[in-house]
Amino acid sequence: MTSFTEAKRDAARYDSRAAGRASSSVRTVALASMVGTAIEAYDFFLYGTASALVFDKLYFPTVDPRTGTLAAFATYAVGFAARPVGGIVFGHFGDRIGRKSMLVFSLVLMGLATFGIGLLPTYATIGMWGAVGLVVLRFVQGFGLGGELGGAALMAIEHAPPGKRGFYGSWPHMGVPIGLLLANGAFAASSKMSEGRFLAWGWRVPFLLSLVLVAIGLFIRLRLVESPAFQRMQADKREAALPFAETWRTHSRSVFLAIGASIGEKAAFYVYTVFLLTYGTKTLGLSRGVLLGGVLIAAACMIVAVPVAGAISDRVGRRPVYVFGAAVTIVFAYPLYQLIDTRSTSLVWLALTIALVFAHTPMYAPQTSFMSELFPTRLRYTGVSLGYQIAGAIGGGLSPFIATALMPHGRLALASQLAAGGALTIIVMSLVTETAKRPLAE
Numbered sequence: 001m002t003s004f005t006e007a008k009r010d011a012a013r014y015d016s017r018a019a020g021r022a023s024s025s026v027r028t029v030a031l032a033s034m035v036g037t038a039i040e041a042y043d044f045f046l047y048g049t050a051s052a053l054v055f056d057k058l059y060f061p062t063v064d065p066r067t068g069t070l071a072a073f074a075t076y077a078v079g080f081a082a083r084p085v086g087g088i089v090f091g092h093f094g095d096r097i098g099r100k101s102m103l104v105f106s107l108v109l110m111g112l113a114t115f116g117i118g119l120l121p122t123y124a125t126i127g128m129w130g131a132v133g134l135v136v137l138r139f140v141q142g143f144g145l146g147g148e149l150g151g152a153a154l155m156a157i158e159h160a161p162p163g164k165r166g167f168y169g170s171w172p173h174m175g176v177p178i179g180l181l182l183a184n185g186a187f188a189a190s191s192k193m194s195e196g197r198f199l200a201w202g203w204r205v206p207f208l209l210s211l212v213l214v215a216i217g218l219f220i221r222l223r224l225v226e227s228p229a230f231q232r233m234q235a236d237k238r239e240a241a242l243p244f245a246e247t248w249r250t251h252s253r254s255v256f257l258a259i260g261a262s263i264g265e266k267a268a269f270y271v272y273t274v275f276l277l278t279y280g281t282k283t284l285g286l287s288r289g290v291l292l293g294g295v296l297i298a299a300a301c302m303i304v305a306v307p308v309a310g311a312i313s314d315r316v317g318r319r320p321v322y323v324f325g326a327a328v329t330i331v332f333a334y335p336l337y338q339l340i341d342t343r344s345t346s347l348v349w350l351a352l353t354i355a356l357v358f359a360h361t362p363m364y365a366p367q368t369s370f371m372s373e374l375f376p377t378r379l380r381y382t383g384v385s386l387g388y389q390i391a392g393a394i395g396g397g398l399s400p401f402i403a404t405a406l407m408p409h410g411r412l413a414l415a416s417q418l419a420a421g422g423a424l425t426i427i428v429m430s431l432v433t434e435t436a437k438r439p440l441a442e
Contacts, residue, residue, distance in 0.1 A: 025225070029159045030171035032220045033152040036107055037172040039217040040148045041179025042186075043114035043210050044079065044141060048270070049187045051076040052277035052400075053288060054203050058122040059131045066404075069278055073401045075134050076274070079142030080397025086146020087389035088244050091382030094151050095243040098234075099158075099381060100226050103151045107221060109144035111214030113137045118207030149176075150385035153368035158227035158377075158440070163314055166436065169369035170310025176364075177302035177356075180273060180295065182213075188292040229377045229440065243382040247375070251383055254374035258387025259394070260428035261322065261370065264421030265363040266395030268329050271418060272298075272355045275400040280340060280348070283407065290345050294352035301357045309365035317436045318370040322429050325362030329422035332359055333415035341411065363425060373435035395421065 055075070056068030063071065086106075094102040116137045122130050152172040160168035186206035193202045233239065240246045247255065273295055280286040313321040332354060339351035368384060375383035399417070406413040 026159045030156040030168045033156045033172040034175040036217045037152045037175030038178035039213045040110045041176045042182045043110045045180050045183035048274040077397040079138045080393040082139045082142030083146040083389035086143035087385030090147020091385040094381035099151050106144045106147040107217050113140035114210040118204045146389045157372045158229040166313035166366050166369045167311040170306050170365040174306045177299040181299040184292045184295045191288045233377045240378045247379045247382045258371045259391045262391030263395035264425040266392050267399040267421040270396045270399045275403040294349040298353040298356035305357045305361045306365045309362050313366035317434045318366045321362045326422040326425035328359040330419045333418035337411045
């Protein structure tokens with residue numbers, strides 16, 4: 001009897017240690033996914049900030065300021081057009097040969113493109129070829145990012161225990177506000193120098209620093225272990241021959257639901273973080289520091305809010321959290337511009353914080369968990385990447401351009417853009433069956 005009791009006690013201790021190791025593995029993967037996403041988000045957001053603040057002057061100086069801004073945002077949109085292409089390619093190989101290798105490749109691609117932008121000659125040196133180079137490098141950036149967040153989130157979600165996919169799946173999303181914080185912080189530091197120095201070389205420094213961050217990210221990502229769900233699928237030889245074709249043939253409804261649920265969130269986010277920089281500096285006469293400071297404060301708050309919203313979605317479901325964020329987006333759309341138009345630093349900061357933390361984050365944090373639950377393992381990388389990146393191309397890529405075009409029509413027109421995105425999200429989520437308690441389909 002004694003030996004039997006001791007054996008049970010030893011087994012219990014072993015199970016406890018095994019659970020601890022599994023939990024540690026999940027946290028390690030989630031942390032690595034977050035760091036890699038933060039670095040790639042830093043690269044991508046640098047371009048958005050530069051588009052709002054300097055690219056019109058450096059690469060389109062021969063046109064009037066408003067046309068120059070539209071041209072800069074058009075090159076910005078090229079990155080979003082490339083993201084679905086990257087999503088298809090990375091999704092194909094991510095579902096065929098593994099998540100980890102695609103995440104390493106996407107990080108290298110993004111880093112090299114960003115470093116290249118930091119070295120790119122301007123219009124004053126090579127004329128319109130500077131703008132051509134900007135478009136090409138932006139396309140490469142977008143192509144690389146097309147395979148990033150979907151894959152990073154899958155690594156965390158497919159390692160996560162049941163009931164915690166929303167929480168661990170939100171960790172890569174924390175990387176986005178961290179990247180936003182780093183990008184805007186780098187520009188805020190650079191913009192403290194004189195206007196002449198900033199335009200001559202200061203804006204390049206944040207882009208060139210990307211190479212250091214990529215080296216750190218590679219060191220972390222190369223140590224990752226492939227996701228258990230993919231390993232099981234590979235061992236059973238259940239890989240899809242053509243993941244893109246099979247996803248559209250068998251799960252097209254899920255793709256459209258993923259796109260529709262994300263367009264409003266993407267459109268709002270890039271209005272908050274890109275368009276408002278232009279609106280505040282060029283229309284209202286606010287300093288770059290005021291707008292960048294507001295984004296920095298809001299991004300810091302998001303780092304805390306994202307995992308909280310992800311954990312809440314595990315308890316109450318993805319739909320209620322999503323709908324809450326969409327409702328706040330609609331209700332706050334007009335007050336956002338009212339607060340920005342006061343030109344008061346504290347009210348501008350308050351407006352950006354409310355928008356990003358209470359409107360954007362509840363839609364954003366559970367997003368890839370919700371999408372992952374719509375697709376089986378053999379198609380998950382492709383399905384999530386398609387939903388996420390097509391929504392990014394439509395909502396995110398066009399929103400600063402649309403908002404700039406709406407500017408002459410006043411505050412109500414600008415607010416209507418945000419409200420329309422929130423309304424679309426609510427409609428789409430009303431068509432979705434709750435997925436939070438559903439096991440991941442193998």
